[in-house]
Amino acid sequence: xxxxxxxxxxxxxxxxxxxxxxxxxxxxxxxxxxxxxxxxxxxxxxxxxxxxxxxxxxxxxxxxxxxxxxxxxxxxxxxxxxxxxxxxxxxxxxxxxxxxxxxxxxxxxxxxxxxxxxxxxxxxxxxxxxxxxxxxxxxxxxxxxxxxxxxxxxxxxxxxxxxxxxxxxxxxxxxxxxxxxxxxxxxxxxxxxxxxxxxxxxxxxxxxxxxxxxxxxxxxxxxxxxxxxxxxxxxxxxxxxxxxxxxxxxxxxxxxxxxxxxxxxxxxxxxxxxxxxxxxxxxxxxxxxxxxxxxxxxxxxxxxxxxxxxxxxxxxxxxxxxxxxxxxxxxx
Numbered sequence: 554x555x556x557x558x559x560x561x562x563x564x565x566x567x568x569x570x571x572x573x574x575x576x577x578x579x580x581x582x583x584x585x586x587x588x589x590x591x592x593x594x595x596x597x598x599x600x601x602x603x604x605x606x607x608x609x610x611x612x613x614x615x616x617x618x619x620x621x622x623x624x625x626x627x628x629x630x631x632x633x634x635x636x637x638x639x640x641x642x643x644x645x646x647x648x649x650x651x652x653x654x655x656x657x658x659x660x661x662x663x664x665x666x667x668x669x670x671x672x673x674x675x676x677x678x679x680x681x682x683x684x685x686x687x688x689x690x691x692x693x694x695x696x697x698x699x700x701x702x703x704x705x706x707x708x709x710x711x712x713x714x715x716x717x718x719x720x721x722x723x724x725x726x727x728x729x730x731x732x733x734x735x736x737x738x739x740x741x742x743x744x745x746x747x748x749x750x751x752x753x754x755x756x757x758x759x760x761x762x763x764x765x766x767x768x769x770x771x772x773x774x775x776x777x778x779x780x781x782x783x784x785x786x787x788x789x790x791x792x793x794x795x796x797x798x799x800x801x802x803x804x805x806x807x808x809x810x811x812x813x814x815x816x817x818x819x820x821x822x823x824x825x826x827x828x829x830x831x832x833x834x835x836x837x838x839x840x841x842x843x844x845x846x847x848x849x850x851x852x853x854x855x856x857x858x859x860x861x862x863x864x865x866x867x868x869x870x871x872x873x874x875x876x877x878x879x880x881x882x883x884x885x
Contacts, residue, residue, distance in 0.1 A: 561590045563614040564876070565605035568595050572620045575644075575807075578697050578865050579872070586869035587876050589615075602628055611635030615876070621647040621654055630658040640875075642666040643676055645804035654679040662687045664875060668694045668805045671826030690875055694805045695868025696814060698860050701787045703816030703853055710791075711816065711852040714744040717793035719808040720800065722754025728762050730799040730822065734843045736769050741844070745774070747797070750789060752780035790815035795850045797843070800824055806831075810863050813855035820846045832858070 564587075566580055573595070583591045594605045605616060615638035618625045629639070639662045647653045654676055659665070665687050667673050673691050677683060716735065720726040731747060738745040766775055781789045790796065796812035798821045803809075806821070809831065813819050819835040820843050821827055827836055835855070837843040 561588055562876075563609045564589045564591045565609050565614070565616045566591055566593045567602070567605060567616060567618050567625070568593055569620055569622060569625070570595055570597070572622060575694070576619055578695065579868065582865060582869045583872065587873040589876060596624065596628075598624070599628075602632065606632075606634075606637075609637055611637060614638070615640060617642065620644055621657055622651075623653070626653050626657040629661050632661070634661065638663050640664045640666065643672065644668075645672065645675075645802065648672065648675045648679050649802065659683045660686045665689045666692050666872075666875070668692065669826050669829045671829055672804045692871045692875065693863060693868060694807065694810075695865035696807070696810045696859065696863050697865050698814045698856070701790065701811050701814035703791055703856065711794060712792065713794040713850050714742070714746060715792060715794050716745060716747050716847065717750065717790065717796045717812065717817065718747060718799070719750040719790075719796065719812070720798075722751045722759045722762060724755075724758050725801050726754075726758075727799040727801050727822065728758060729765055730840075731797050732762070732765050732769060732771060733840050734797060734799075734820075734847070735771060735774060737840050737844050738847060739771075739774060741848070743774075745847075746776065747771075747774060748776045748778050748789075748793060750778050750781045750786075786811065787815055790817055793817045794852075795820050795847050797847070798822060802826070810859050814859045816853045816856065818847075818850035818852065818854055820850075830862070 564583065568576065580591055580593050583589060592608060594601055596602055609616065612635065617640045619642050621641050621643045641662050643654060643665060659680060665676065665683065667676055670691055673689055676689065683689060718728065718731045722728055735745060735747045766772060790812040793812065795818045796809060798806060798809050800822065802824050809819060809821060819831065820837060821831050821835050823836040823838050835846060837846055
């Protein structure tokens with residue numbers, strides 16, 4: 554008698570175009586780490602969700618909603634998932650700058666993933682009682698440190714006077730603070746320069762930044778490198794002596810981990826939650842603190858810290874534990 558065919562459990566990874574930049578390494582690595590069959594689905598409307606539901610069985614398989622962002626909250630509320638496991642990963646913006654976490658029907662969700670204890674607190678604040686119906690997991694982000702390896706060994710490669718700043722040119726990223734730090738540094742040593750990698754933003758923040766560049770007389774001390782191609786980002790970080798990170802809030806801060814892995818030193822504004830990830834030695838509260846940290850910069854100080862705490866292998870192991878060790882809470 555022929556035995557029935559068995560297959561691995563299936564995980565449909567539901568993505569929104571433009572908000573899918575955190576997951577390529579995760580999606581690629583999950584089958585090997587979990588034994589599950591993982592397939593990404595870009596969702597723009599009901600037909601895309603229907604395709605994911607058709608690919609998964611009503612019992613034993615799972616759907617992962619990457620971001621708690623429209624159209625996902627409404628889809629979760631309107632969909633009968635059967636006994637499929639429903640997982641939602643929440644990022645900073647949904648819990649701190651939008652009402653989506655507060656408005657999601659968490660009774661339809663088995664597992665909620667966040668990337669830091671600070672984000673867990675913010676999610677619970679936005680959705681009181683979420684722990685009564687869903688499990689809230691802190692799973693730290695992971696970086697492919699092999700891709701962000703130091704360039705290694707050539708004399709003069711690491712330049713302590715080259716400061717990198719990376720991010721959207723928006724108010725939350727606080728780019729004007731970088732100019733204050735640069736101005737203070739150059740009063741002590743005019744060799745310091747700021748290299749800005751900015752992949753978009755808003756007009757107000759950009760205009761203010763350029764106005765202050767002129768007002769401070771920093772035109773010759775700043776390189777506007779624009780949007781660096783994905784494949785060139787590791788080399789850009791490796792060329793910097795320090796990454797100056799001025800954001801008012803981050804759930805993790807991938808650019809910080811990328812820069813530290815690539816060999817740059819770090820100087821990070823002590824935003825809420827920063828202490829969950831980054832040592833006291835790199836966090837600053839005042840311009841004077843930042844100047845002190847940057848003047849004492851050294852190469853390759855934080856790669857081991859990042860490999861130990863934020864590797865993609867560690868993240869994959871943590872997600873595998875969530876997927877494989879805990880059965881679905883909801884009834885079919």
